[in-house]
Amino acid sequence: MVDCAVFMSITPTRPALISQPASVSPSLAQRGAYYGGWTRCESVPFNVAIGVATSLDDGKTFAKSGNGPVLGFSQYEPFILSGPKIRHFNGTWYLWYIAGRKWKVVEGRPEPVYKIRMALSKDGINWKRLNKDLIESRIEEDEAQASPDVFYANRKFHMFFCYRYSSHYRCKERGYRIGYASSTNLEDWTRDDAKAGITVSEQGWDAEMVSYPHVFELDGKTYMLYLGDQVGKYGFGLAVLSGKLD
Amino acid sequence: MRWKKLGKIFDPTQHKLPNNCHQFAQAPQTLVCDDFVRIYFSTRTVDKQGKYLSHIAFVDMHTNLRDIILLSDRTVIPLGSLGAYDEHGIFPMNIVRQGDSIYAYICGWSRRISVSVETAIGLAISHDKGLTFQRVGDGPVLAASQHEPCLVGDGFVKVIGDTFHIWYIFGLGWKKYTPDSAPDRIYKIGHAVSKDGIAWVKEEGRKIISDRLGPDECQALPTVIEMDGQYDMFFCYRDAFDFRNNRERGYRIGHAFSNDLVNWTRNDETLLLDVSPGEWDADMVCYPHVFECEEKVYLLYNGNEFGRYGFGLAVLET
Numbered sequence: 001m002v003d004c005a006v007f008m009s010i011t012p013t014r015p016a017l018i019s020q021p022a023s024v025s026p027s028l029a030q031r032g033a034y035y036g037g038w039t040r041c042e043s044v045p046f047n048v049a050i051g052v053a054t055s056l057d058d059g060k061t062f063a064k065s066g067n068g069p070v071l072g073f074s075q076y077e078p079f080i081l082s083g084p085k086i087r088h089f090n091g092t093w094y095l096w097y098i099a100g101r102k103w104k105v106v107e108g109r110p111e112p113v114y115k116i117r118m119a120l121s122k123d124g125i126n127w128k129r130l131n132k133d134l135i136e137s138r139i140e141e142d143e144a145q146a147s148p149d150v151f152y153a154n155r156k157f158h159m160f161f162c163y164r165y166s167s168h169y170r171c172k173e174r175g176y177r178i179g180y181a182s183s184t185n186l187e188d189w190t191r192d193d194a195k196a197g198i199t200v201s202e203q204g205w206d207a208e209m210v211s212y213p214h215v216f217e218l219d220g221k222t223y224m225l226y227l228g229d230q231v232g233k234y235g236f237g238l239a240v241l242s243g244k245l246d
Numbered sequence: 247m248r249w250k251k252l253g254k255i256f257d258p259t260q261h262k263l264p265n266n267c268h269q270f271a272q273a274p275q276t277l278v279c280d281d282f283v284r285i286y287f288s289t290r291t292v293d294k295q296g297k298y299l300s301h302i303a304f305v306d307m308h309t310n311l312r313d314i315i316l317l318s319d320r321t322v323i324p325l326g327s328l329g330a331y332d333e334h335g336i337f338p339m340n341i342v343r344q345g346d347s348i349y350a351y352i353c354g355w356s357r358r359i360s361v362s363v364e365t366a367i368g369l370a371i372s373h374d375k376g377l378t379f380q381r382v383g384d385g386p387v388l389a390a391s392q393h394e395p396c397l398v399g400d401g402f403v404k405v406i407g408d409t410f411h412i413w414y415i416f417g418l419g420w421k422k423y424t425p426d427s428a429p430d431r432i433y434k435i436g437h438a439v440s441k442d443g444i445a446w447v448k449e450e451g452r453k454i455i456s457d458r459l460g461p462d463e464c465q466a467l468p469t470v471i472e473m474d475g476q477y478d479m480f481f482c483y484r485d486a487f488d489f490r491n492n493r494e495r496g497y498r499i500g501h502a503f504s505n506d507l508v509n510w511t512r513n514d515e516t517l518l519l520d521v522s523p524g525e526w527d528a529d530m531v532c533y534p535h536v537f538e539c540e541e542k543v544y545l546l547y548n549g550n551e552f553g554r555y556g557f558g559l560a561v562l563e564t
Binding site: 065067076078079100102125 | 327328329330331333334356357358359360364366368369382383384385386387389390391392393394395396419444451
């Protein structure tokens with residue numbers, strides 16, 4: 001399944017069912033990773049599904065838990081299962097990811113349209129899909145949404161993600177921007193992109209697009225890692241939160 | 247158990263088929279009706295690149311299984327949309343009556359780059375007695391998963407008590423057997439259950455039928471019937487490479503039986519339905535489908551070239 005590229009989401013603690021070998025000291029942290037594994041197709045450029053891997057060396061290397069995906073193609077999520085972010089809230093594992101809606105042919109070239117989705121699990125392996133789009137489309141019906149990342153702060157859940165137009169998006173006007181939504185129950189989300197707090201720069205490495213946000217806390221500060229022009233061709237950057245998420 | 251061959255009963259090259267299909271009538275599957283038997287099969291056309299697309303068509307036969315009553319003259323189910331699992335073909339399609347509607351478990355094909363193809367099983371439903379089918383969702387109901395990494399296909403569904411059972415195949419992976427050859431696939435028979443025929447619980451990677459030709463044996467298209475309180479499964483099996491033109495390595499019909507639907511005993515040391523030298527099925531016998539009609543048990547199957555020139559019939563001798 002995986003032969004082209006991998007996007008990973010790392011869990012701070014392991015999902016319960018991935019059994020820990022008896023020979024490993026319990027004090028040694030085991031890391032789990034959810035990744036989007038890519039494969040090339042003929043009529044469209046690629047397809048993606050979500051797999052699991054674990055690490056016994058503090059994240060230096062990972063071994064796949066199986067050769068196939070844990071979240072693969074299904075009735076209402078027919079292709080492009082990607083961009084997984086796993087989080088643990090209130091005893092339940094939540095996986096935010098994207099699922100392809102359609103391939104839209106633009107000037108003879110298939111362009112993928114995908115939406116933000118969610119699944120729940122008790123063990124990190126068997127997932128119950130919500131089977132609905134979490135975030136309403138704002139700029140157009142075929143808006144593509146990617147890289148949902150959920151963060152808890154000030155008694156609310158905050159989601160950062162990115163979105164773009166479905167066609168001619170490899171440019172400043174229609175390329176990726178970072179969006180924002182909030183929720184109190186993890187299932188119903190209110191989108192308010194004005195609160196994203198970050199957009200393209202006047203000039204420089206992220207003047208054309210900002211995309212694929214990942215939000216984390218370190219030493220009392222909240223940071224966002226994100227990609228700039230050409231979806232990270234020349235690397236990623238960092239932003240720090242001023243003020244607070246509310 | 248002895249099968250008596252009744253010969254080839256349908257040749258696609260002798261008929262006009264919808265979707266501009268000329269050759270192949272593969273993996274025949276029945277919908278047994280009161281006074282006729284509808285036999286669905288996969289037939290082929292070629293696209294602009296000259297590559298095959300498999301479409302479903304059907305032939306209605308008198309219950310004598312000799313006389314043709316009707317041939318489908320329009321699309322039974324269109325192929326899937328761009329990028330979907332069933333974009334480049336449906337082969338095979340298994341039929342299950344469910345109340346007033348008819349469920350079809352379609353094995354969808356889509357082309358890949360590093361290997362030739364990937365497959366998955368989807369659901370379509372007919373409300374017009376099987377003339378046409380509509381998909382339930384653009385994606386599959388049974389697809390690759392953690393320990394069944396590719397090539398989930400060839401579903402055969404049977405409702406036993408209040409449980410849906412599906413026997414199907416899953417791929418273990420692809421292998422290059424010589425430096426110059428294209429990768430060949432290896433697949434095995436698996437099993438899953440469901441309460442509604444849509445949400446399935448797999449045994450996840452358990453190979454329910456033991457290998458006879460070694461670990462790379464390919465097992466395909468299981469079909470199951472209950473007879474005298476025992477379940478009998480027929481399927482086909484072959485070597486993993488050099489199986490297309492080498493008669494010794496091509497498909498043969500296999501058999502296994504079970505009393506509990508969990509443990510299967512393979513029982514095909516003596517071939518039940520072997521190739522017939524000089525006949526339409528001299529090189530291979532494959533894609534079996536077992537069914538009952540007017541108190542007889544029949545087996546539909548394909549012969550040479552994986553069914554390029556049609557399918558034949560055998561009847562179980564008691």
